[in-house]
Amino acid sequence: MxxxxxxxxxxxxxxxxxxxxxxxxxxxxxxxxxxxxxxxxxxxxxxxxxxxxxxxxxxxxxxxxxxxxxxxxxxxxxxxxxxxxxxxxxxxxxxxxxxxxxxxxxxxxxxxxxxxxxxxxxxxxxxxxxxxxxxxxxxxxxxxxxxxxxxxxxxxxxxxxxxxxxxxxKYQKDIFESKTLRICGIGESSVEDQIQDLIEGQTNPTIAPYAKNSEVTLRITARASSKKEAKDLIEPLKNEIYSRLAPFVYGEDDTCLEFEVAKMIINKNLTISTAESCTGGLIASKLINYPGISSVFNEGMVTYTNESKMKRLGVKKETLEKYGAVSEQTATEMAMGVAKNTKSNIGISVTGIAGPGGGSEQKPVGLVYIGICINGVTKVKQLNLKGDRNRIRNITAITALNFLRLECLNI
Amino acid sequence: MxxxxxxxxxxxxxxxxxxxxxxxxxxxxxxxxxxxxxxxxxxxxxxxxxxxxxxxxxxxxxxxxxxxxxxxxxxxxxxxxxxxxxxxxxxxxxxxxxxxxxxxxxxxxxxxxxxxxxxxxxxxxxxxxxxxxxxxxxxxxxxxxxxxxxxxxxxxxxxxxxxxxxxxxKYQKDIFESKTLRICGIGESSVEDQIQDLIEGQTNPTIAPYAKNSEVTLRITARASSKKEAKDLIEPLKNEIYSRLAPFVYGEDDTCLEFEVAKMIINKNLTISTAESCTGGLIASKLINYPGISSVFNEGMVTYTNESKMKRLGVKKETLEKYGAVSEQTATEMAMGVAKNTKSNIGISVTGIAGPGGGSEQKPVGLVYIGICINGVTKVKQLNLKGDRNRIRNITAITALNFLRLECLNI
Structure with missing residues (x-):
């Protein structure tokens, strides 16, 4: 039909x-x-x-x-x-x-x-x-x-x-069954490069890639005479994609990155607090969209000013003076500070220049540092983003959550 | 064409x-x-x-x-x-x-x-x-x-x-000029009721009402041979709508509620801090989307736990025990506390039950209190919202910002 x-x-x-x-x-x-x-x-x-x-x-x-x-x-x-x-x-x-x-x-x-x-x-x-x-x-x-x-x-x-x-x-003989893999951390062209042969060889099931908001989805769809048969067709292809793209596959079907991160933290019995500058509460707000997060989310701080970074997070005055608020060192101290001051296993920090003003040659708009402190060990990631304020803030929040997810995988 | x-x-x-x-x-x-x-x-x-x-x-x-x-x-x-x-x-x-x-x-x-x-x-x-x-x-x-x-x-x-x-x-003879009025605080049917005669009498300019995300927009469009002529056609109708709907009209054309609130705070030389429970940083994050907010935004706190409400905001233990975390009294102390502790003119607080769990007969999912403390004077608004967690959190954030806007109008 x-x-x-x-x-x-x-x-x-x-x-x-x-x-x-x-x-x-x-x-x-x-x-x-x-x-x-x-x-x-x-x-x-x-x-x-x-x-x-x-x-x-x-x-x-x-x-x-x-x-x-x-x-x-x-x-x-x-x-x-x-x-x-x-x-x-x-x-x-x-x-x-x-x-x-x-x-x-x-x-x-x-x-x-x-x-x-x-x-x-x-x-x-x-x-x-x-x-x-x-x-x-x-x-x-x-x-x-x-x-x-x-x-x-x-x-x-x-x-x-x-x-x-x-x-x-009543009029349909065949059943269609789909499985969507959700991917974050690599771009659409890289995903396609790595599964080019699978895409080219597709018949049943088919693979449809789609990219949106720093994420890539792959929808695998099988046509069969029963649900079970369709699932059996999907399974090996799904496993093959996992074997090539894990750990970038963060979830399947109707979910989103923040939900998977929240579930992971809850499952691993970790508590978390956030310290955000340019994202201004976006990461906290995304995590808190997950029902049940209250058992592990301790506190969120939007420390926009230098004063609040020192007072709430214990960032050292010398660090701010020597390296600036947007620096690897400040991101490190923010992440460590928020974890310590809120007695949380995880502290996640963001400091960056979302623009349109505030940029310089050395530190242009789009320069962002994300710090993650897990049980006392801190790592920092530097981003150089393009786009308007809204985009920079959104991509930073997604990247931070994915950074956290990848770090938590090893715990 | x-x-x-x-x-x-x-x-x-x-x-x-x-x-x-x-x-x-x-x-x-x-x-x-x-x-x-x-x-x-x-x-x-x-x-x-x-x-x-x-x-x-x-x-x-x-x-x-x-x-x-x-x-x-x-x-x-x-x-x-x-x-x-x-x-x-x-x-x-x-x-x-x-x-x-x-x-x-x-x-x-x-x-x-x-x-x-x-x-x-x-x-x-x-x-x-x-x-x-x-x-x-x-x-x-x-x-x-x-x-x-x-x-x-x-x-x-x-x-x-x-x-x-x-x-x-370049290829169009007539010019179309539009002016969009952005309205928050009253529903679509109320807006239409109040301008029914204008909508029915429309020819050139036309009026197109549209409702989305707790906001109503009215788009006035004039067709004319020049930009000036079109603007002259729009002006009297626009003024008539203002005379009927102000103070609910918060802005015109490409703007959004948080931008107008941010501009208002900056223009009035007020500083602001936020204390959020169920919205979890959403209000801070919206305000911080406005470039230039850094001059007036002091701090944002996501105080999800009772402990953090006491420690960061000075909410009294007795208040939490007697009235509960979701109460007019807690919202009041949160707003006052965040303003005081961050030395800000404005403290805005939210505490509520976003669901799906956590509701009771007396305090159902969707019960939210918004507190606004301006220069020491605090007002609280109670909401009884319907819908899922996401909707409740979003409508709360929009309502809080509009509440703040209306309160600031009088300063």
Missing amino acids: KAEILCVGTEILLGDIVNTNAQFLAKELADLGICIYYQTVVGDNPDRLKEALKIAFSRADLVITTGGLGPTKDDLTKEVCAEFFNQKLEVNEESMNYIKEYFKSQNKNMVKSNEKQACFPKDSIILKNDCGTAPGCIIKDDNNTVMLFPGPPREMIHMFKNYAKPYLQ | KAEILCVGTEILLGDIVNTNAQFLAKELADLGICIYYQTVVGDNPDRLKEALKIAFSRADLVITTGGLGPTKDDLTKEVCAEFFNQKLEVNEESMNYIKEYFKSQNKNMVKSNEKQACFPKDSIILKNDCGTAPGCIIKDDNNTVMLFPGPPREMIHMFKNYAKPYLQ
């Missing part, structure tokens, strides 16, 4: 909202093993919608639409689709009663224009909307099927999961 | 990422007065990309692509577009030098595959990439133009604003 996603709505076309519906549907369909080769967005315009439907059905046998099921004159997706399938809309009593009940339950008045939301082609399958007034539907003939969903994501997602997915599952 | 947006990338097609590029470009093009009737997404497949290009150019004379300019074999947008325009790719020395320099400055090795990023059709206009290795380009013939942008949003946005927008502006 080949499918396409066709999102209808001038608010998407003009960029007033981001099209999260397409993402949700794309992911769900991919998981069902339904191939998608195109997504299209068209405004609330019947002629252009008809044109888009025609193109979509020239390439696919299933088209999934979102939007245009509302009560206003602009909402024409159902009308256009019915016409495309040469079918007429008529009132569906069950839907009409449902919509009436819905308004009653919300203590709102049903207006005349809502009645068109209860009209469907006679032979269509109606998809109940448990979260709003616009039911969806499935219209089909011998060759083609169109599934219509409302535009509001909450309504669409509920309808898809509860009524459309079971319908689609 | 009719344009279409064509986003290339299997990661969008399969729903691995949401297509924010299309939204950004759609908005920018709408602002320029360039009509868009379709957006399309296609995977990293040259045949289907060619097909999509053909369809797009049957409906439009300008196609804007994102993605597929990377160094890997999957990245084929430039190759396919050049072929479509019957042009050949050749090495552009300037780009090659730039890419080499880029790698050098990042202390990374340039690999062979990066070289193809420096190849362009001879007559194309190259769009510099100041944020990454993949330059974009404009390829055209007598009738059609294609503009190619890299996929990473940061690179694309910078390139569009700095190099592509000025190019497109």
Whole structure:
């Protein structure tokens, strides 16, 4: 089965909202093993919608639409689709009663224009909307099927999961199973260099690399007749990638770097405190996003001024005078100081120049030192970053967490 | 000029990422007065990309692509577009030098595959990439133009604003001018209620409301023959909105709440320190995103444990025992304590239950207290939030900053 996603709505076309519906549907369909080769967005315009439907059905046998099921004159997706399938809309009593009940339950008045939301082609399958007034539907003939969903994501997602997915599952023979490996510490080209032969030799499973925010992900996807068979196909390839890229693989599937670092610290019974200058609380804030971190996170300090570095962390005045606040020596004393003053196993420190001001020839914007003190032993990493303040701070936080992860691996 | 947006990338097609590029470009093009009737997404497949290009150019004379300019074999947008325009790719020395320099400055090795990023059709206009290795380009013939942008949003946005927008502006007769008002502290429906008549009466300028992350924006857009004329159309409507919604309007155009708060503190010659529990450094980190904050930001403390609340902030043991860590009283002592201990004019504190665990019937997940001490006077705000840990922490940080902003207005 080949499918396409066709999102209808001038608010998407003009960029007033981001099209999260397409993402949700794309992911769900991919998981069902339904191939998608195109997504299209068209405004609330019947002629252009008809044109888009025609193109979509020239390439696919299933088209999934979102939007245009509302009560206003602009909402024409159902009308256009019915016409495309040469079918007429008529009132569906069950839907009409449902919509009436819905308004009653919300203590709102049903207006005349809502009645068109209860009209469907006679032979269509109606998809109940448990979260709003616009039911969806499935219209089909011998060759083609169109599934219509409302535009509001909450309504669409509920309808898809509860009524459309079971319908689609019946038509799929194969199962698709994916495993995502999350990688930090090496760039996309290096990752690809190291697994070039695997990428070139891919058939089933396939490997899809993707880079974002200083991380690389590799998604391994297998097609098989059962979940077990798919997993058995994925396993050896996954192990091969691990053998080449470990220790840079920090996690699998739905996780993130800070969660894996937090779990690692908790599992190893280590306590942690942070001392941040240019990242200004970003590292603490990321770690604290992990529920359960409270058992190991002692304290976070944002020591922006020299005074606070001396007072809170015990950085020596001479160190600041001789080497400056942004130096290997200061980063070392900050990490050691925060660990000591908070009685933590781990102290992590950051000092750097995030810009746009404050840089010099010797110490340009983007120069950052990260210190990590674990049980009294301190290591420092120097970064030379490019980009704006926001980027420098974010990459520093990610790099610091990954540095910590790599150091903790050996404990 | 009719344009279409064509986003290339299997990661969008399969729903691995949401297509924010299309939204950004759609908005920018709408602002320029360039009509868009379709957006399309296609995977990293040259045949289907060619097909999509053909369809797009049957409906439009300008196609804007994102993605597929990377160094890997999957990245084929430039190759396919050049072929479509019957042009050949050749090495552009300037780009090659730039890419080499880029790698050098990042202390990374340039690999062979990066070289193809420096190849362009001879007559194309190259769009510099100041944020990454993949330059974009404009390829055209007598009738059609294609503009190619890299996929990473940061690179694309910078390139569009700095190099592509000025190019497109030259071709537009009418000028579109927008003014965005940024609002925090009241919800979208309240905003709309208060300006209902203005929204209904809109023609030129238009008003587009949009809500996201506890903020509402109103975008006023005027079409005119000159920048001055457009501004004159916007001004009275803007003033009318201010007269109804101030003090909730915190800023205009490209700014954000934390920047406005930071500027306000700096302008008023106030110093600030933060004491955060459940937000864990988020407020400090947001403030520190503002360049220049160093002159007024004294210290940030992430006092997650009771011990640190007592030791660093002077919260009384009896207060914690009698009222608990999440209480109005603790928030008050935290705000006062951090201001006092760091000798700051302003102390801002947060204590709350971000969940998922830690809630009780009396103190459910989502209960948060924000304390603000300004020159010795402390006020506390109680929040009862819904949602997951991430949402609770983010809304708390935004609400705290807005609370601070409103309090500072009166100083």
